[in-house]
Amino acid sequence: MRIDNVTIEKANKNDWGMIVSILEETGLIDRISGNGNHENFYTVKNEGIVSCFAIFHKDKVGILKSFGVKKEYQGKGLGKLIVSKLPGLISKIGLSTLYAASWEAPDFWKKAGFKEIKFDESKDDYFLKYADYLEKNYPQFKDKRKYFVFKVS
Ligand SMILES: CC(C)(COP(=O)(O)OP(=O)(O)OC[C@H]1O[C@@H](n2cnc3c(N)ncnc32)[C@H](O)[C@@H]1OP(=O)(O)O)[C@@H](O)C(=O)NCCC(=O)NCCS
Numbered sequence: 001m002r003i004d005n006v007t008i009e010k011a012n013k014n015d016w017g018m019i020v021s022i023l024e025e026t027g028l029i030d031r032i033s034g035n036g037n038h039e040n041f042y043t044v045k046n047e048g049i050v051s052c053f054a055i056f057h058k059d060k061v062g063i064l065k066s067f068g069v070k071k072e073y074q075g076k077g078l079g080k081l082i083v084s085k086l087p088g089l090i091s092k093i094g095l096s097t098l099y100a101a102s103w104e105a106p107d108f109w110k111k112a113g114f115k116e117i118k119f120d121e122s123k124d125d126y127f128l129k130y131a132d133y134l135e136k137n138y139p140q141f142k143d144k145r146k147y148f149v150f151k152v153s
Pocket of ligand 1: 026027028066067068069070073074075076077078079080081101102103104105106107108111112
């Protein structure tokens with residue numbers, strides 16, 4: 001696969017099976033509740049779907065979740081390439097700020113250009129509620145968890 005040759009599209013309901021399969025393969029499925037669906041998801045396509053992520057948002061603030069790259073494509077720069085396309089995508093959706101939280105791969109987010117923040121440095125309620133939810137529901141990852149922000153000017 002040429003990794004510069006990917007497109008990002010809003011997921012449709014036919015993509016859900018492949019999204020679930022990527023989330024299972026990448027160990028991210030546990031955080032999708034039973035009635036999860038494609039609605040906030042995006043797919044990254046080459047010959048087929050090679051990656052997926054979700055963006056939840058309120059007003060101009062977005063939260064990136066469930067970012068997984070299919071195992072066979074990991075470690076080839078694809079994740080970084082996808083993140084480099086996010087400013088264009090989030091501007092199109094009308095967002096100015098995108099947050100992410102990670103305890104699985106915090107170094108990846110830094111390398112991909114997100115800035116690390118302490119969660120109480122943010123003034124965005126939408127993000128603060130999410131961070132609070134993570135702190136309460138996943139206390140076992142407290143020491144590993146890091147928060148990241150990406151701003152589009
Ligand atoms: C994390 C993930 C999205 C990264 O995608 P990728 O295509 O493999 O990443 P890239 O090849 O673009 O790597 C970019 C850089 O991040 C580093 N990196 C990638 N995955 C990493 C990880 N899990 N931990 C730490 N660093 C990582 C790479 O070594 C590379 O460093 P370099 O620029 O110095 O060479 C992907 O590996 C994945 O789906 N992992 C399982 C699910 C997961 O952890 N998702 C994140 C949830 S918050």
